[in-house]
Amino acid sequence: MALEVIGKLLKVLPEQTGQGKNGAWVKQNFVVETIDQFPKQVCFLAWGEKANDLKQFATGDTLRVLFSLESREYNDRWYTDVRAWRIELAEGETASAPAASAPAARPSESKAPAKQQQPLTSFYEEDGNELPF
Template sequence: MALELVGKLIKVLPEVTGQGKNGAWNKQDFVIETLDSQYPKKVCMTAWGEKANDLKQFADGDTLKATFSAESREYNDRWYTELRAFRIEIADGGEGSSAAPAPARSNPAPQSSRPAAQSQPAAMPFNTTFDDESNDLPF
């Protein structure tokens, strides 16, 4: 399952290296802030191996698109979730420090396909009754 996140690179954390039974490994965590204008969220992701080296080409403030997978593991009755980025690239539209903010999400139907707004009458009370001689419709 591949997920995508587009956001501004906030911080690249120090690289972590180690030695395992399969040899040396390295990983680097980084933080992306979503472009949601009303409630932006900060998300910490992990890049392993060569992908950790790819982070060096980006600067804080760049707008990135990260493709990642989410995985949770249990250890000593506690659960740990990791967002493992396997593709990191500059998002369409350029770099965050020089680009305009992302446009707000719009409704699926374009504005031009909607009929022109018509004035609606004032709402009628719920218990309104009409006599037979008055065939006035409420609209």
């Protein structure tokens, strides 16, 4: 299941590092605000090499983030991560800083055309504003 959000990069939180039984690890959280009628802010987790990929973007860039939701239980409590597995500029955007080590973007998959929002109208306007009495 591929989940996707397109939005503006609001904030990149400090990088976190540590040492585990499998070696060193690095992770970084970042916040993206969706571009909708009612914008939502989503905090994503970039893990490993994705944390380094995040450095090529600046605050205010419009990003396309593909992610997965992962939940785990610990001591009868549930924790959920919104883990980004691909971070790229949204179509039509250009990078603010050149990234020599950034991998080439894959061609985008074909998508169905976006639905246009219909203006809200009351049922009186559709009926010619005629009252039944």
